Amino acid sequence: VHETVLRDETVALLAPAPGKRFVDGTLGGGGHAEALLKAGAEVIGLDRDPRALAAARERLAGFPKLRTVQSNYSEMAERLAADNVWPVDGILLDLGVSSPQLDEADRGFSFSKEGPLDMRMGDTGLTAAEHLEQATEPELVQVLKVWGEEPFARPIARELKRALPKTTFEAAEAVKRAVPRKAWPNKIHVATRTFQALRIWVNGELTALDHFLEIFPGLIRVGGRVAVISFHSLEDRRVKEAFRGLEGRCICPPGLPVCGCGARGSFKVLTKKSVQPSDAERERNPRSRSARLRAVEKVR
Numbered sequence: 001v002h003e004t005v006l007r008d009e010t011v012a013l014l015a016p017a018p019g020k021r022f023v024d025g026t027l028g029g030g031g032h033a034e035a036l037l038k039a040g041a042e043v044i045g046l047d048r049d050p051r052a053l054a055a056a057r058e059r060l061a062g063f064p065k066l067r068t069v070q071s072n073y074s075e076m077a078e079r080l081a082a083d084n085v086w087p088v089d090g091i092l093l094d095l096g097v098s099s100p101q102l103d104e105a106d107r108g109f110s111f112s113k114e115g116p117l118d119m120r121m122g123d124t125g126l127t128a129a130e131h132l133e134q135a136t137e138p139e140l141v142q143v144l145k146v147w148g149e150e151p152f153a154r155p156i157a158r159e160l161k162r163a164l165p166k167t168t169f170e171a172a173e174a175v176k177r178a179v180p181r182k183a184w185p186n187k188i189h190v191a192t193r194t195f196q197a198l199r200i201w202v203n204g205e206l207t208a209l210d211h212f213l214e215i216f217p218g219l220i221r222v223g224g225r226v227a228v229i230s231f232h233s234l235e236d237r238r239v240k241e242a243f244r245g246l247e248g249r250c251i252c253p254p255g256l257p258v259c260g261c262g263a264r265g266s267f268k269v270l271t272k273k274s275v276q277p278s279d280a281e282r283e284r285n286p287r288s289r290s291a292r293l294r295a296v297e298k299v300r
C-alpha cells in the first residue's frame with residue numbers, strides 16, 4: 001500500500017469543494033484523490049500504470065465523481081480536450097514511483113529485490129535492460145551523470161555495457177564492481193544513483209514534467225490551483241523555476257528606460273518556500289523524507 005505523502009498540506013493548497021473539478025495526474029494508490037473526493041470535488045485520475053489504476057479504482061469504488069484514465073500526464077491537454085472537460089479548478093502531480101512499484105520485485109525498480117531489470121511504470125516502451133543494450137557507452141555516461149548525478153558515471157557505464165545485466169541484482173553487482181569499495185557512499189546504497197538515473201531515463205520522467213510545466217497554464221481556470229510534489233532536486237528545480245517564471249516577467253520591449261508592463265504574471269506562487277513533511281510524517285514514512293511541495297494559483 002502506498003502511504004500518501006503531504007496529504008493534508010496538498011489538499012489545503014488545492015482547496016477542493018463541491019462543484020470543483022480536479023485532475024490528479026499521478027493517481028497511484030489514490031490517497032490524494034480520496035481526500036479531494038471526500039471534500040466533494042470531482043476528480044479525473046490519470047496514471048500510466050494499469051496496476052495502479054486498478055488498485056485506485058477498487059479503493060475509490062464508492063466515489064461516483066471519480067473518472068480514471070490510463071495516460072501519461074504529459075498528454076493531459078489532449079485527454080481533457082477529448083472529453084471537453086477543461087479548464088479545471090486544480091491539478092496535482094505527486095511525482096515518482098509508488099510503494100507498490102518499488103516493492104513488487106517483478107517491476108524491477110529495486111536493487112534490493114531480485115527481478116527483471118524492467119523499471120517501466122507503464123506497459124509500453126523499452127525496459128531498462130533493453131535501454132542498456134541499445135545505448136552507446138557515452139550516452140549511458142550522460143544518463144548517469146545528468147539524471148543520477150553519479151560521480152562514477154564513466155566506470156559504471158563501462159561495466160554496465162560490458163555486463164548487460166538482465167536482472168536488478170546483476171545491475172547492482174555491476175555497479176559494485178565499478179566503484180572502488182572505499183568510495184561507496186555511507187548513507188545510501190552504491191547503486192542508488194544509477195537506479196534513479198535508469199528509472200528517469202526509462203520513463204522519460206523529466207521530459208514529461210517539462211512538457212507539463214509548459215502546458216498546464218492553459219488548462220486551469222482563473223482561481224484554479226496547481227500543486228506538484230517532487231522527490232529529487234532535478235524535479236524540484238524545474239518546478240520552482242517554472243512557477244517563478246509565471247509569476248510575472250517583464251515583457252516590455254528591450255531598451256525602455258523603465259518597466260511599463262507592470263510585469264504582472266497570470267499566476268501567484270502560494271509556497272514561497274517548498275513545503276516539506278513534518279518530523280512526525282518523516283518518522284512514520286521514511287519515503288516522504290525528500291518530498292517537496294510547491295503550488296501556484298492562476299490569478300488573471
Ligand SMILES: C[S@@+](CC[C@H](N)C(=O)[O-])C[C@H]1O[C@@H](n2cnc3c(N)ncnc32)[C@H](O)[C@@H]1O
Nearest residue numbers: 004026028029030031032047048049072073094
Ligand atoms: C507517488 S505515486 C502517487 C501516489 C498517490 N498520490 C497516492 O497518494 O496514492 C506516483 C504515481 O504516478 C504515476 N506516474 C509517474 N509518472 C507518470 C506520468 N508521466 N504519467 C502518468 N502517471 C505517472 C506512477 O505510475 C505512480 O502510480
